[in-house]
Amino acid sequence: MADVELKRVSKRYVHGRRTTETLRDVSLHVRDGEFVSLLGRSGCGKTTLLRIVGGFVNADGGEVLVDGAPVSQPGSDRGMLFQHPMLFPWLTVLDNTLFGPRATGRNSPAARARAMELLQIVGLGGFEFHYPKQLSGGMMHRAAFARAMMAEPKILLMDEPFGALDALTRAGMQQFLLDLWNRRRFTVVLVTHDVEEAVLLSDRVAVMAAGPGQIVETIPIELPRPRTYEMSETPEFVQLKRRVRQSVEQTPARGAMVGMQLTAGG
Amino acid sequence: MGEEQAQTPAATPPGIALDEPRFGTRLLRRFAAVDWSRIGMGTLGIVALVIAWWLVALIIGDSVFLPTPAATVGTLVHYLTHPYPSQGDTLIGNTLISLARIVVGFTWGALAGIALGALMAGVRPIRLIVDPLIELGRPLPPLAFIPLLIVWFGIGEAPKIILIGVGVIPVMVVSVVAALDAVPEEYVEAALSLGATRRYALLHVRIRAALPAMITGLRLAMGMSWTSIVAVEMIAATAGLGYVILEASNYLVTPMIFSGILLIAVVALVLDGLLRLLRRLVAPMG
Ligand SMILES: Nc1ncnc2c1ncn2[C@@H]1O[C@H](COP(=O)(O)OP(=O)(O)OP(=O)(O)O)[C@@H](O)[C@H]1O
Ligand SMILES: [Mg+2]
Numbered sequence: 001m002a003d004v005e006l007k008r009v010s011k012r013y014v015h016g017r018r019t020t021e022t023l024r025d026v027s028l029h030v031r032d033g034e035f036v037s038l039l040g041r042s043g044c045g046k047t048t049l050l051r052i053v054g055g056f057v058n059a060d061g062g063e064v065l066v067d068g069a070p071v072s073q074p075g076s077d078r079g080m081l082f083q084h085p086m087l088f089p090w091l092t093v094l095d096n097t098l099f100g101p102r103a104t105g106r107n108s109p110a111a112r113a114r115a116m117e118l119l120q121i122v123g124l125g126g127f128e129f130h131y132p133k134q135l136s137g138g139m140m141h142r143a144a145f146a147r148a149m150m151a152e153p154k155i156l157l158m159d160e161p162f163g164a165l166d167a168l169t170r171a172g173m174q175q176f177l178l179d180l181w182n183r184r185r186f187t188v189v190l191v192t193h194d195v196e197e198a199v200l201l202s203d204r205v206a207v208m209a210a211g212p213g214q215i216v217e218t219i220p221i222e223l224p225r226p227r228t229y230e231m232s233e234t235p236e237f238v239q240l241k242r243r244v245r246q247s248v249e250q251t252p253a254r255g256a257m258v259g260m261q262l263t264a265g266g
Numbered sequence: 267m268g269e270e271q272a273q274t275p276a277a278t279p280p281g282i283a284l285d286e287p288r289f290g291t292r293l294l295r296r297f298a299a300v301d302w303s304r305i306g307m308g309t310l311g312i313v314a315l316v317i318a319w320w321l322v323a324l325i326i327g328d329s330v331f332l333p334t335p336a337a338t339v340g341t342l343v344h345y346l347t348h349p350y351p352s353q354g355d356t357l358i359g360n361t362l363i364s365l366a367r368i369v370v371g372f373t374w375g376a377l378a379g380i381a382l383g384a385l386m387a388g389v390r391p392i393r394l395i396v397d398p399l400i401e402l403g404r405p406l407p408p409l410a411f412i413p414l415l416i417v418w419f420g421i422g423e424a425p426k427i428i429l430i431g432v433g434v435i436p437v438m439v440v441s442v443v444a445a446l447d448a449v450p451e452e453y454v455e456a457a458l459s460l461g462a463t464r465r466y467a468l469l470h471v472r473i474r475a476a477l478p479a480m481i482t483g484l485r486l487a488m489g490m491s492w493t494s495i496v497a498v499e500m501i502a503a504t505a506g507l508g509y510v511i512l513e514a515s516n517y518l519v520t521p522m523i524f525s526g527i528l529l530i531a532v533v534a535l536v537l538d539g540l541l542r543l544l545r546r547l548v549a550p551m552g
Contacts, residue, residue: 080455086453
């Protein structure tokens with residue numbers, strides 16, 4: 001079991017005499033093994049919400065429950081992937097993957113074998129002793145995946161993990177994530193502002209609006225699994241994409257962020 | 267993920283067949299990666315300088331104004347094992363004296379600077395209190411403190427070692443604070459979400475990630491140490507390379523002045539080389 005329950009979560013930031021209400025009464029229930037995307041314009045509080053679930057930021061109000069227990073700090077039950085892979089540059093790919101076991105005093109030959117196996121799975125067999133700087137952007141992301149999976153998180157939190165990649169590599173990573181998730185069905189909360197990505201990967205898309213940040217709508221994506229990249233051309237897919245994009249476009253643009261671009265093809 | 271979901275797909279057998287290069291081999295490989303073209307060009311520059319020096323010395327033809335490289339090297343080699351001035355120490359002895367002062371002064375200054383910088387980076391009130399003091403003291407050349415240190419501590423070893431430290435501390439504080447500040451918060455967050463405790467993340471991630479930049483700070487501080495020690499040896503010392511240079515100047519022994527400068531250059535280069543080596547060890551990919 002690994003479900004995430006957000007109950008009327010709110011968050012304010014105070015700078016000087018001004019207060020920004022970043023999140024107001026956000027409620028969301030992510031079920032065990034479900035893949036949910038948070039989609040919305042820049043600045044609507046997606047990252048803040050994800051960081052609250054991660055335990056890096058505390059909410060001012062409301063509750064965050066993981067498997068029924070309130071979240072107060074980061075933990076290895078919630079794996080985190082950022083926009084940049086954040087591999088430790090002084091460690092080889094294998095040592096990066098073994099960081100978790102070492103930090104928790106669980107390094108062993110078995111852990112090492114498992115790390116090697118995970119690196120094979122993410123397609124980095126043969127690169128175990130390379131340093132992050134010797135990898136391409138996509139490879140670094142896959143190494144970060146292996147490192148996160150090594151901790152056996154119940155929930156994977158991702159903040160625009162492919163945002164910095166070129167279109168082709170991003171498509172490859174999305175397919176990779178689809179395959180991995182298909183095999184293991186862990187719970188995922190993915191932050192993105194790419195409509196196509198949200199539709200392709202998710203079971204549900206939570207559309208967020210800014211000022212104050214809130215979830216305006218949760219759209220179920222009832223496309224068959226396993227999914228592949230080719231499905232993005234089917235009429236059902238295009239229709240869902242349009243539906244999601246309209247929902248996001250109806251949200252008010254926030255101050256200077258009017259010109260924000262939604263990456264969507266259809 | 268639950269155990270039941272974590273099966274390995276049949277298509278991807280565990281890859282444990284690869285063997286990791288042994289530690290010694292890796293170390294060797296790291297240092298064998300010498301850039302010969304860089305060394306070649308560097309040597310070329312030095313050779314050009316020596317030739318230019320030689321030509322100018324021959325044209326001027328005044329060995330007190332500018333001795334030839336040969337005359338200088340002759341003096342240097344002779345006095346490596348003979349005392350200069352005659353009641354003093356050999357050049358080797360004087361070099362070791364300066365080196366010892368540098369090592370002791372630099373070490374305590376660097377340790378104090380690192381500790382203070384780390385505290386400032388980690389504890390906000392300390393930063394707010396100490397920062398203005400550092401900013402106030404930093405533009406002051408350490409040499410300005412020499413007279414004061416002589417009044418307080420005489421002309422023994424204490425004022426020299428203190429002076430070096432006083433020069434090193436602000437340099438280290440500034441670079442340690444900058445190095446720790448520059449570590450992305452996400453490194454630490456990644457570590458925490460992999461199960462690390464805050465303490466482990468601080469030691470093995472935040473501080474570890476800042477190490478290369480801190481070592482660059484050490485290199486800058488080392489330069490500062492040489493400025494301090496040569497200056498104080500010229501003003502208040504009876505041994506050391508700074509003292510030798512000043513003594514040679516008083517008696518117009520120009521080759522000896524050059525010898526002293528050369529020795530400083532060589533020792534400084536070696537110490538800097540050690541620090542660069544250290545940096546290469548902690549930052550394998552530069
Ligand atoms: N540490 C902070 N201090 C002050 N304000 C913050 C902080 N973090 C976020 N905010 C504010 O909260 C709001 C939401 O920020 P957040 O980063 O969550 O948005 P986002 O939806 O992730 O945007 P993007 O798509 O651009 O990444 C912004 O107005 C931002 O200014
Ligand atoms: Mg964000």
